[in-house]
Amino acid sequence: MSVPRPMEGRASGSARIYQAGGDQYIEEHVHHHAPGSAPLFGHPWTGPAEPREAAPDSVRMPLVGRAPRVLRDRTDLMERLRAAVAGPGSDIQVLHGMGGCGKTAVAQALFTEAVRDHGRVGLWVNASERVSLRAGMLAVAGDRGATAGELAAAAGGRRAAADLVWHYLDQSAQPWLLVLDNADDPAVLEEGSWLRPSPSGTVLVTTRHATSSLWRAPATSSHRLGVLPLEDATLVLRDLAPDAGTRESARKVARRLGCLPLALTLAGAHLAHQLLESWSMDEYDRKLTEESTALVDRGASATGGGQSRHLVGRTWQLSLDGLAERGLPEATALLRLLSCWAADPVPLSLLMPAAQGGVGLEHLDPPLAAPRVEPALRALLDHSLIEMVETDGHRCVKAHGVLLDSVAGSVPDAERALLAAAAGGLLRAALPPEGAASPRARSQVRLLAPHATGLLHRSHRHDLVTAESVRLAVRLARLVYEAGDWTAALALASTAAKTAAEHLGAEHPVTIEARSGQGTVLFRLGRYAEAADLLRPVQQEALRTLGPHDERTLDAAYELQRVLHRLGDLAHARTLLDTVLDGRRQALGEDHVATLKTRCELLELRLAQDEFDGYTAAAGELAGECERRLGPEHLVTVWARDALARGLLRSGRGAEAEELFRRVLAGQRAGYGDDHPLVYGVLIQLSRAQYAQGKRERAAESAREVAEGRAVILGEDHPETVAARAWYTEVLATPPAPDDLVG
Template identity: 60%
Template sequence: MSDPMPIDGRASGQGRVFQTGGDQYIEEHHHHYGAGPGSLLAPQPVGARPPRGASVPDSVRVPLVGRAPGILRDRADLMERLRAAVTGPGGDIHVLHGLGGCGKTAVAHALFTEAVRDHGRVGLWVNASERISLRGGMLAVAGDRGATAGELAAAAGGQRAAADLVWHYLDHSAQRWLLVLDNADDPTALEEGGWLRTSPLGTVLVTTRHATSPLWRGAGSARHPVGVLPEADAAQVLCDLAPDAGTAESARKVARRLGCLPLALTLAGSHLSHQLLESWSMDEYDRKLSEDSTALVDRGAAGSGSGQSRHLVGRTWQLSLDALAGQSLPEATTLLRLLSCWAADPVPLSVLMPVARGEVDFGHLDPPLAADRVEPALRGLLDHSLIGMVEADGRRCVEAHGVLLDSVAAGVPDAQRAALAEGAGRLLEAALPPDEAVPTGTPTGWELFAPHISRLLRTAPGERPVGLAVRITRLMRHAGNHPGALKQARYAADAAERCLGREHPVFLAARDAEAWALHYLAHFSDAEAVHRQTLAARERILGPDHPETLRSHLGLALSLNLVGRNEEAVRSFRSAVDGQRRVLGADAAETLFSRVSTLEPLSQLGRSGEFDEAAQVIEDCAQLLPPDHLTTVLAHHCYGEGLRVLGRYAEAESVARRTLADRTRLQGPEHPLTLAVLSLTARVARGLGKYGEAIATLQELIERREQVLGSEHLFVIENREWLAEWQAEAEARP
């Protein structure tokens, strides 16, 4: 064997130089743990990838969260259940789920503090929002419970099962513990790593936006929904943070505007308490919120001690949408943008069916919302607590928080706003009952759409939203909600004037709706003035024979009759009837409605012959209209009123009783027209000399009208005067 060739070499630091001759097998292992025991931050060779899960939190003994509330409001029942779990035998998993910003982490923080301070538990807090932070945090938990540096390094490098290591040390902990997995919005991260388990030595608390994961349904798991605060508690949160900014009532207004969302309340209170150049009151802040609620609220982030996106109202929802996009559900963003065109009130699922059937197309938007992706997008939004399922008026609905909708609406690209608003309007239009100038019956279910139409009218005014607002006004009037109809009609008219002009037919339709609402609220002179203005404009713009012009003739006639100008009223009625016969036909519902309406002024003028001739309309309604059509009921009502005016009380009595039964059955006992027939029955009884019956009926009428119309309504005041008069008459009778 020849001598080995000499080799010169140097080593420094932890390097090694070997020199040998012949064939040798050498194996050497190096473990570098860094500065301290349990560290995962060992030096790595140049170009090497860091071990998986190398993100280590600064602490697992302290909740690394933004500013926690000094006082936890409203969550007493929830805290009691969680407190019992922490102090009990252990082995439970408790899941707090709900919309981002509802205070799930605040509840977890409060429980963590109590468990450590009052119950001697070891508190362990892990940020579970991302896989890397979850893995690093759980390994740090193992280190806290006694794992050696070598074991941790092997787990971090993939040389042993990391979750098994963590749970081994949790199962063998010398002290009982509470483990919080905060912001676990992607349950698959917990499931794939096997991180979520139970142990007899402790309690696991998970906070998540994901409400429906199968992972939460395992043995030993309990789910707790966390919602917004009650209004009183929400107002108190603002007062806690900014006690000098205003009264409790002012705080209630701000809380109501912010939907009682804890994150928004915390940021708003922080902003109010940290102003330097300005010092707004609660009332001033409330006014500012109407301009841009999301941007204004987020100004409070600087005062809250955290500028992270999770602690910003304007960004917190985007985290969930980004997660959905990562799960191949980008269309969830477009669906939520569509919902943001509407109000924070229940939206019937049926409204979205035309999209799912491809009848209303959103495929051209970015991201596109294809028909077959509506259902998965809905489920994705539900899973991430961006929307919730509710029942309203017997319908299955979805509902989103108002601040969320404002935030999402503010982020809609300008190029897509018009298309979304157009589609939202078409969907509401398809969902509403038929638009009838003369009601066939009392429609139901439309109330759900009123706030959505108002929101659309406010954010995207145009011909369709104004037209929808007019339809809602008519439905309100048919249902007897005359104050609501007046408010909605004026709002629609103002919007139409701004975006369409005073000559547009839709503006005139809104004014017509306003006049009818004034009429039914007994503002007869105002109603006459608006009807007269609308009639003149319609004759000029639409022509004298347009159906809407003829409808204005009818409205004007009704108002003239009620201000005592009966002759002029009859002429206007005849203009309406003659034109409708010519344009719509003698058997049209509107023509019959106008004919019925002439009965009252004819009786008031004492024209009994013409009145009896006009009463033929009752038979015509019975023959030409469907059973229980409200125009037929109105015909009996007007006929009974005419008989009373003519002093034919015996004939009027049976007509009034039948009409009262029909009104009550079809429109309900509290409808204003039902109460009008009740008034008729009382007056007929008085005319027949049945004072006991008349006074009892009148007293019932006053009580019910006060409940419906208010004690200061003209009709209520008039009825009280009648009561005094009739009681005096009854006492004076022999």
């Protein structure tokens, strides 16, 4: 999962960075690399830098740059917001307006005053995407007292995260101001009920969306923020570039830019800190005239995001043109590549192959040859078109979402397919190896997931979806699932399945693969009926179009039988599983991991069907085979040992079963981590083994740990939590008999 991402700028000497925070304004930092400074690739940034915050670990500071020196024309609005913050709480203040109109600047000014003058705890969350909102709100819960275990469970998608957050906000001993910044898609707040009033504090939302039903809810006040009056817009330019021209010249540029704060501050920063050119306000105005400055994109409403994208586009294009004139046209190509992905942080490791060549970027116009990637990156950094951030220990670059939308819209049609292919190839190369379970590999996967979604959305918009681009998203969704973030995995898998069905058709093998993967995540989330409704037609479609022996047909049948097993349709599940085992033996061989995994599943199903004759011998044989072929620490080997331990328990050998379950538990924890749901699946079996031996207190303690752990991780309503609660109640209520063997 991603954590809150700050904006960072570093500088020294006489060079400059101009940094955009949200939609609102540019902050100036000093930024220069001395000769011989470290490259972006290969080793850590070692050039001189101002101290910076360790934010993704903080929600106590706005995730943007410093506030403008003067906040122009927001006096009445600020008075209303101050009154709300000074009040008793329970209010939601919504600040809406077109992108780049300064909503975040107002929010930041209010945040500073609330902390400094009103003694409020200031909390700041980037609400632009589901991932960043969820991560930021969980960080808020941690700030207000949530435990590490609760946060880990919610972050992994195994507990109702919003309920956890608002519980701790409501119980806060200190009044607070919570800013949900850049909530431009209200559905992100609505899904999961992230937006709620609280008696303990005030919520301020900034958004480009003016008409959501969320803003009409009780205890919600809505404030429209428009562009600046002309005179105040003129003063913004004069604040930033006092020596670039007269007041009248600044007024002309302000009018040309539609008085949009983001465009004004980009223009003012550009004018103030040119190195090779020295355009005046009048010259800048003439350039804008030559480039055309229609205020509204075709088809965009007069108050929508189209204005912002168009105006920002005119501004960044001037910067890119200036870079091209200085011999850096590659900056345009690199920014276009970044626009294929999401506005989330892009790990530098994702761009590494581009700096090594061979990904097709040299065929762009302008070309992006491997040796020019680093200079292009530095150029974009120096002109504040991107910024350096650090997320989960990975150095990343990040561009503003409005800027990326504008860039993507201006890509020539002839370039789109090549850019999409290159973006997909870079994502594919950045995926960790199959089975990689290190914390760094898991964090890498979480960083890449939004970019796979972004690439699918861009490809969908321009009818560039290919089987390979969907297959990439399916693979990444599976890796996210294995990393334990099941909610994020479901979002990506669902997007991949929907996109594949629309562009490739329901019969396409990749569509079948994508929908099968979606069913897998639904199964793990305990949504068995939904998973069955999805997987039944997928399995039939695979059987009809791919044939009974295709690996994807076998995979779909395997996933379906797991769901049917949970739903109690054991006979149908057994028929499917027998077919899968025969097919995998023929296609993959007896010692393939998928074949061995299927045999483990078959043992579990045999127990459910009370087919115990010869079970323990078969389980012992399988455990030995897995250890020889896969190794003693492999998770399928651990699973086979679990099947053997269950057999020992059923045959009355409780002490042997307990010993083996402890070994299985250690293997599961080593492979998944302490709080994985599968770990609790073993722990409940350990409790049963203890109960069977008359160790009532130990059995109750293990059962209690399972019941409480599953409630935290999976939620109270998950079927496995319900089963754990029932077992705990039974252990407490019934004294064990020596021959009471519970399977």
